[in-house]
Amino acid sequence: MPELPEVETVRRTLELAIQNEEIIEVKDYYSKIITNDVSEFKKQILNQKINRIDRMGKYLIFILDQDVMIIHLRMEGKFFIKTSEPLLKHEHIVFKFKSGRELRYHDVRKFGTITLLPKDTYLETYPLNQLAPEPKDIGLNKFYETLQKKRIEIKAVLLDQHIISGLGNIYVDETLFLARIHPTRLANTISLDEAKKIIESAIQVLDKATKLGGTTIRSYTSSLGVHGRFQNELNVHMRKDLPCPICQTKIIKMKVKGRGTYVCPSCQD
DSSP, rough: OOOHHHHHHHHHHHHHHHHBBBEEEESSSSGGBOSSOOHHHHHHTTOOOOOOEEEEEEEEEEEOOEEEEEEOOOOOOEEEEESSSSTTTTTTEEEETTTEEEEEESSSSOOOOOEEEEEGGGSSSTGGGGGOOTTTTTTHHHHHHHTTOSSHHHHHHHOOOTSSSSSSSHHHHHHHHHHHOOOOOOGOOOOOOHHHHHHHHHHHHHHHHHHTTTOOOOOOOOOOOOOOGGGGOOTTTTTTTOOOOOOOOOOOOETTTTEEEEEEETTOO
């Protein structure tokens, strides 16, 4: 699943490629991806330009003339820019531009969503009004107070986009390794200093991953086919039985709330 660094990489590559393009037609081949009434969506978006592309958490936000288009890529969503090439099997939504180019939404799993909302109210409307701050914006005291109310694993808390946004499985594993905290530790046992370390570690991990274009594991590429390089920097995630880069203890894999989780049993004891 694309996480914050991957979505930010998609945002940057897309904005460079399609900023100021005017949408003249939308073709839908799997309409459930569009959460609005499909006919109204296709009518409303016509002749609007893509002025810029923003991001909040894992959501892409296309700022149009009158509206905004909010997109969540979920597990496998990605965009490709094409012209007259034949439609591929999993290209479900096609935005045709006045220039003759097309933006095609490709999604093998069909879990992604595309929503059109008015520009003046989208921040106060679901889903963005439910989104928590990213690690760089979250307040330490507020975060710590939230942890004290949660008698569940710290990893489960960090994956909850209503508490802190942008972190997914990869970057939670890496964050907790840097913070030297075991993922099964109950959140309400985390000290204020440890909460601070978690935030600092998350910011460090996300910043580095974003600079490297994200993490390419399995199917992720950015919208222009650019592969991320952060997979070469992973300390624990996907490194079962390999030595910890700090203490050389073998990395173990376990399940936390059903998610594959990688941990150094020594550094994160």
